[in-house]
Amino acid sequence: MTGDTLIRFGVAVPERLLREFDRHIESQGIPNRSEALRQLIRDSLAEKCWVQGKGLVYGSITISYNHHTREACSILTDIQHRFSDVIVCTTHVHADQDNCLEVIVVKGEADFVRSLIQELSGVKAVNNLSPVVASVL
Template structure:
């Protein structure tokens, strides 16, 4: 493990300590490591180095919008290779919330999320994307448990 020293002005250090306490970190090092991971991952995603991901796509839509629910379901069926699961919640008389769990190439997941969000009647959407490192299977990789 590599160590480094950082200098902070008093106000910034106080605000940082309050943040890490509010988030439940044991110490400054844990908080800094998480922040660095988050920033490095964001940079990987922006630069296109993030090839595969898992994601949740949440969106609110008006279910009275003509054929919208049908179109959204059809889009999910066409993206069956990306959509792992869906959850549907009735918010009120007019609005529904759906959360889709997705897995696949980052480019394909972002493209699907953008197309779905652009559907007329989808009011709000948010994509939470997490990069995962996947690659070709290693035939020498052995486990005592089966892979699904």
């Protein structure tokens, strides 16, 4: 977080675990252990926010669906209008003659985003749904 005071603290871990951690952060291009730990802490707190359904989250929901399925487009549009308070924007791609892909960018309370995902998952035409959710900490 910009402007926050950095606090140093010590962590004791087994040598083998630290070696594995160092290999991991190097393979990921993470510059140092401090940044790696900060990322792990942010990821953990974001996951807690998502699991508990509390707090502001950002993310995307990618869906693929068969647009020939009866009223598929209408049902998906109705759902998206009901959740317009959490949908930032959508991108629609015609994947082939039968299938479409949409990426829905979201920002809102975790429980509302979860409700949107559940409603979209229940649409018969949806072949695949992949959410990616994060919080800004």
